[in-house]
Amino acid sequence: MDPEVLKSYLPRYAEAFLLTIKIGWLGIALAFVIGMLSAFVIHFRIPVLKRIAGYYVELFRNTPLLVQLFFIYFGLPKVGIVISAEACGVLGLGLLGGSYMSETFRSGLEAIPAAQKESALSLGMSRGQVFREIILPEALTISVPAIAANVIFLLKETSVFSAISLMDLMFTAKDLIGLYYDTTEALFMLVLFYTIMLLPVSILGSIAEKTVRGKMPGQ
Amino acid sequence: MGFEVLWKGNNMLRLLEGLWAALRISLISVAVSLVLGLALGILVSLKLRAVQVLSRIWLEIVRIMPQMVLLFLVYFGASRVLGLNISAETSALIVFSFWGTAEMSDLVRGSLAAIPKIQYESSYSLGFDPLQTYLYVIIPQIVRRMIPLSINLITRMIKTTSLVMMIGIVEVLKVGQQIIEANRKSSPNAAFGVYLTVFVLYFLACWPISRLSKYLEKKWEN
Numbered sequence: 110m111d112p113e114v115l116k117s118y119l120p121r122y123a124e125a126f127l128l129t130i131k132i133g134w135l136g137i138a139l140a141f142v143i144g145m146l147s148a149f150v151i152h153f154r155i156p157v158l159k160r161i162a163g164y165y166v167e168l169f170r171n172t173p174l175l176v177q178l179f180f181i182y183f184g185l186p187k188v189g190i191v192i193s194a195e196a197c198g199v200l201g202l203g204l205l206g207g208s209y210m211s212e213t214f215r216s217g218l219e220a221i222p223a224a225q226k227e228s229a230l231s232l233g234m235s236r237g238q239v240f241r242e243i244i245l246p247e248a249l250t251i252s253v254p255a256i257a258a259n260v261i262f263l264l265k266e267t268s269v270f271s272a273i274s275l276m277d278l279m280f281t282a283k284d285l286i287g288l289y290y291d292t293t294e295a296l297f298m299l300v301l302f303y304t305i306m307l308l309p310v311s312i313l314g315s316i317a318e319k320t321v322r323g324k325m326p327g328q
Numbered sequence: 329m330g331f332e333v334l335w336k337g338n339n340m341l342r343l344l345e346g347l348w349a350a351l352r353i354s355l356i357s358v359a360v361s362l363v364l365g366l367a368l369g370i371l372v373s374l375k376l377r378a379v380q381v382l383s384r385i386w387l388e389i390v391r392i393m394p395q396m397v398l399l400f401l402v403y404f405g406a407s408r409v410l411g412l413n414i415s416a417e418t419s420a421l422i423v424f425s426f427w428g429t430a431e432m433s434d435l436v437r438g439s440l441a442a443i444p445k446i447q448y449e450s451s452y453s454l455g456f457d458p459l460q461t462y463l464y465v466i467i468p469q470i471v472r473r474m475i476p477l478s479i480n481l482i483t484r485m486i487k488t489t490s491l492v493m494m495i496g497i498v499e500v501l502k503v504g505q506q507i508i509e510a511n512r513k514s515s516p517n518a519a520f521g522v523y524l525t526v527f528v529l530y531f532l533a534c535w536p537i538s539r540l541s542k543y544l545e546k547k548w549e550n
Binding site: 172272 | 329330388391392393394395396397400401404405407408409483487488490491493494501504508516517518519520521522523524526527530531534535538
C-alpha cells in the first residue's frame, strides 16, 4: 500500500464521509420521529391512522432500502414528485428506519406492566402525566438495546446511497478504483472510514445496553 | 403511469427472472449459513478460548461493516490482492454466507446458552455421550427457539441481495432499468410503474416469510 496515494485520497473520502454521516444522522432523526408517531398511533389504537401505520410498517420492513430509493428517486418524478438526491436519501432512510423504530417503540410500550399505569393513576396523576412521566421513560429505557441496533443497521444502510448518485463513501471508492486502479488503497480507506463511522456507535451501544440492563420496571 | 410497459413482450417474465436471480443467491447463502452457523455456534459454545475470540472478531466485522463494503472487498479486492478472478455471483455468495454464518452462529450460541446446565447433566447421567447429548437432547430443544429467528434472518438476507446489482449482477432492479431504457421513447413514465412493481415484488417475497416467523414466534413462545 502506498502512503502517498492514501494521503491524496484523504480529502475526497473525508468529504464523502461528512456527506454520508450527515444524511445518515438526519435520516435516523427522521426515523425516530416517524417511528415514535407510528408507535403511538398503533399503541393507542387511533382509528384509521392505526391501520395506515400498520400497513406502512409491514410495507417498509419487508422491502430493501435500495428498491425504496429507486422508487422515490427515479419513479416518483414521473408522477410529478421531484425530490433532490440528498432529500431522497434522508427520506428513504427515515421511512425504512421509521418502520423498524415503530416496532421497537411499540414493543417497548407493550412491555410495561399494567401495574405501573394503575399505580401512577391511583397516586392521583392524570393520564397525560402517567404517560409522560412514567410509561414513556420506562418504554424508552427498555428499548435502548433495540434502538442502538436500529441505529447501527441504518448507518450501514447508508452504503446504498451511491445508487441515487450521491457522492458517498461507496461512490468515492468505486470512482477512485475506476480512475486509478489503486484498488487496495481505495478499499482500505473505505473500510477505515466505515470503521470510524460505526465502531464508536457500536461501543456506545453496548455500554448503553449494560447501563440499562437490570433497570427495567418489574424486575 | 408506465405500467403498460410491463405487458409488452415478455417484460414481466424478465422481471420475475431477475427476482429469481436475486432470490437464488440468497437461498444458497441461507442454506450454507444455516449449516455452517449451526456448526460454528456449537463450536463456540464449547468455550475454547481461541474459537471464542475468533468468532467474536468475525461477528464484530460483520456487525460493523456494511454488506455493500464486504461485497466491494471481495469483488474488487480479491482479484487485486490474491490475484483471484472471482465472478460477481461467487463474490455475492461468499459475502452473504460469511455474514449469515456469523449471525446464525450467534443465534445458535444464544439459544444454547439458554438451555439449563441440568439438561446436559441429566443426559450424561443417563449414559449419553456428548455427541448423543447434542443430537438427541439439546439440538431438538434449541430448534424451536431458533426457527423464528432464522426465518427472520432469511428475510433480511433476501432484502440484502438487492445490493448485488451494484457489483453488476443482473437482478430485478437491473432488469427494470433495462426495460425502462428500452422503452424510453414509447413509455417515458415507465420508471414509476416498473420500480413500483419491483417494490411490490420484493414485498411479496418477504412478507409471507416474516408473517410465518411472527406466527411461529407467538405459537412457540412458551
